[in-house]
Amino acid sequence: MSENFIPLSKPSLQGNELKYVTEAIETEWVSTAGPFIQSFEENTADYVNSTGAVAVQNGTSGLHIALEVIGTGREDEVIVPTLTFIAAVNPVKYCGAEPVFMDCDDSLCLDPNKLEKFFEKECEFSKGILRNKATKKQIKAIVVVHVFGNMADMESILEVAEKYNLPVIEDATEAIGTYYKKGKHQGRYAGTMGTFGVFSFNGNKIMTTGGGGMIVSNDNELLAQARHLITQAKSDPLYYTHDQVGYNYRMTNLQAALGLAQLEQLESFIETKSINYSHYQEAIKKIPGLELFSFRSSIRPNYWFYAIKVQSEYGLTRRELIDSLEQEKIQARPIWDLIHHQQPYKNAQAYEIEKAPIYLNLIVNIPCSSDLSSRDVERVNVCLAKLNEPTEMGSDQY
Template sequence: MKYIPLSIPNFIGKEKEYVLDAVESTWVSTGGSYIIRFEEEISKYLNIEKAVAVQSGTAGLHLGLKLLGVNPGDEVIVPTLTFIAAVNPVKYLCAEPIFMDCDDSLNIDINKLEEFLKNNCELTKEGLKNKNTGRIIKAIVVVHIFGNMADMESLMNIAEKYNLKVIEDATEALGTKYTEGKYNGKFAGTIGNIGVYSFNGNKIITTGGGGMLVARDIKIAEKAKYLSTQSKDDSLYYIHNEIGYNYRMTNLQAALGVAQLEQLEKFIEIKTKNYKLYKELISEIDGLRLLNFGQNTRPNYWFYSLFIENDKISRDELLKKLKEKGIETRPIWYLNHLQKPFEKNYAYKIKKAKYYWEKVLNIPCSTNLTEEDVKFVVEKIKKSII
């Protein structure tokens, strides 16, 4: 039986050459030329001054929140509809998340965010105070869901108005950028105070594991590198003046990343082509449609979200039928404000997130997906709902 996975890596470039070169150099751990090269080439691609290679996107988010001044007892605004890794680092710092709803793009609902800040918070000399809890809200984590850019212009205006720091979780959005407006040409992850990318195995490019942190302020990026390498002040005599972390990417991972980055624009072309073909074919099936990506952007089209309007079949029934036909699909993450570790945290008017969680199924989107594969998937979807 033919099997089509949801999202797998695509090694069509110099991955083997670079990784073997790193092995032969014996620099396989958290030092080596490929780490520096990967950072430099990511910086060049994103048109920024400095990038810091880290162990994972989660590690980058943890460092980012810490560097933006989130302290124990503070609060951080996060979306409920996202992978839990965007939320867990808030707890690492003994701070508390406040959960926000999504809009029809699946990204954070800007209108509800502003409504919450206006009606529930007040600016004080200590910062923005949550009138319900008495805690200071330090930052917003905005996630560009499935590579779809959130409304950063509105979000940054709100952040400035309420004196909030912004960390962009661009772990799914490497390559997504604005093509019009105030941030024309700016990539996801380079607009807020800090941006974080992930190179997990299912991302548009992969290092197996690993991530990258970028910052508008180069001093913050430099401090992130310092903290990620165990806050080493003297590498010979092992002097450490701050608590640090073992968060540095390995040279082997970076070698893979350099080769993958060389293919990124090609991968985006493939993702775009397959998305458009899916969209055209699925539009002919009553009760189903692919969710759109934002206007005024060039998305990376990382994941394709099938919206099930058809009452004849549920999300889970369709998932099961497609699995039986050799097609791997995935529901959206379970909403974070309902997760056991966050049950007691405040969630503001969550409605659309629950609606989309029940109705959306992610369908195969690998960059090695052929036109024949796309047609095969759609045909099996069609037969599953008849």
Template sequence: MSKFIPLSVPNLKGNELKYVTKAVETEWVSTGGPYVNDFEKNVAEYVKAKGAVSCQNGTSGLHIALLLCGVTRDDEVIVPTLTFIAAVNPVRYIGAEPIFMDCDDSLTMDADKLDEFCREECILIDGKLISHKTNKHIKVVLVVHVFGNMADMERIMQIAKQYNLIVVEDATEAIGTYYTKGKYNGKFAGTIGTIGVFSFNGNKIITTGGGGMIVSEDKELLKKAKHLTTQAKSDELYYTHDEIGYNYRMTNLQAALGLAQLEQLEGFIKTKEENYNLYRNKIQEIKGLTILDFRADIRSNHWFYALHCDENYPLSRDEIIRYLALKGIQSRPIWGLINDQEPYIGSQVYKIEKAKYFWERVVNIPCSTNLTKKDALYVIECLKNAV
């Protein structure tokens, strides 16, 4: 098998080598160095946030975000079940408990069920949302913008205000996505809730190899985030620490990569959208297959493409994955639902229905920003010939 089309790999054809070489030549390779501050500044400016604090990855960013929201082991956090497990694990790092929520057709958190859960399964006591089942304070709703789509933030923010919930946005897959209509017209994913977090993992639309970013409109929260991510030093010279901190700072080498990647982000999004439209238009001609839409009221970054198969297609989800592999095409199923994972069996769930449906029927297909039209057409042809 000579041809191999990967699922999602980096595109490093800009100033990456130039900036990283400069970091090496100046010997600023660790967590100090000018690229870190520049990258934070440029990300904040790009998403129109008051500020940004870099971190080691999206997971560490979410951990810090929950700490900044005051989540403790006595609290509960509403989370989606259809997401990567790294979005939920930080809840347990703190010792708090997740409550799993279903998705809607956008694959993001179902706002209707969120509202129903808060109304029917909880009670407001002294401004705190208390679970009937556990008598615990539900402090935060953690919203994930799946595959570069956007959750219904207008509804979710209304619900959060009504029930005194703090909103944390896991925008690890959605840098560059923003609303084009409605109350939040022009607002980027990650900048609507109290805190947003981005990821720059190797498979993301822009990458630093690893790495993440915390953004907020609250400068005091950002100051606290920087404090916690740099070992909580109250006196750097004498190594005095006033609380438990974390070694979560991004390196100058990573930030050098990130700056070069950010310069290309809009071009990457344009390529992603073109390839998405090519897939969607051609695949809709194949009976039983569709590419799931992004919300109509957003400009999505089109990070990942979700191929949906129904009973009219001759292959099941797993058969599609095996068949494409034989053709040299890497694909994957959507994540296993988190409430079904061993560490979370027995956790509270609320009417998980659509997430199960999509888990059984969605396959992610190649979506790299350096995916050629020829390779995309080859993927489509393979899917067509399986019929």
């Protein structure tokens, strides 16, 4: 019997999704107004314990609005990681600003030590403003990405940011549900420690609205500004008076209906992902040359993506492993190529990028869907072990 295809990450739609979406259709609230939007915003804010939330089209638009609200412009620079999806960086250019690329630490997230070193050695801090010595431009903000549902070292990053009077925008698009379980920020969720946090509900995320995102903050005034900008900056919605350039970045009521049903199941998704992670871990630790990437011990992660490090002892390269799994109908993916290598950013400043290139050549993501069955996990594990086994004809036969 032919085996089924195991995708990398697909949504699980087994809750109230159909019920809520049907209600939105039957009441004809299908566009960018309707009760599900407000409910989804309120319930998300309650879940992560933030002051409020603003639903948007996607995570990218949320990051763009966050940068706009803090006043990012053409004379500014924004600190960004190079090891991330490009959507974390492009909004900097939407604002006319320039990114400055930082290395990752061993969590795959932005390295706070190099961040501080860059500020100390390459910048000038005067009258509350930090400027890049080389360009004379103001460093406007730090964008931190919580990679694969891990948590960046927020304690250290926030200390550096406070020292230099910089807002932090948390790209928590992969990390809804991740929180500190101990330490200075115990109980605080990814996305709620910076000036803004942004979540994504793309189809491959732990919970989905098909496409969609959410901005959260503990500052009501900033949230109001964000809401104003995503609704075309209408100062008078009845007579279509606009006081600045705004954006059509609103989430639809249909999407919010889907999101509300997904949010109700988020903790069960995380539980399933945690169990599957443990099953992977138990099997992979027995395979020479493979290591399942770990999460910070101080956090409860959401286990969004499972990443394995493929080292020379395994016998296959990263590319060969991905290709071999594809032949077994198992989808796997490499980590993103470094953003400062991408064509639009080849002339951007990149500071002491050392670890990111190493991880670029090691990391493979393996199936991690919110409803991934134990049978499928076992099948992936068997394939990973089988591909490590020597062939009948040794290398001396060639």
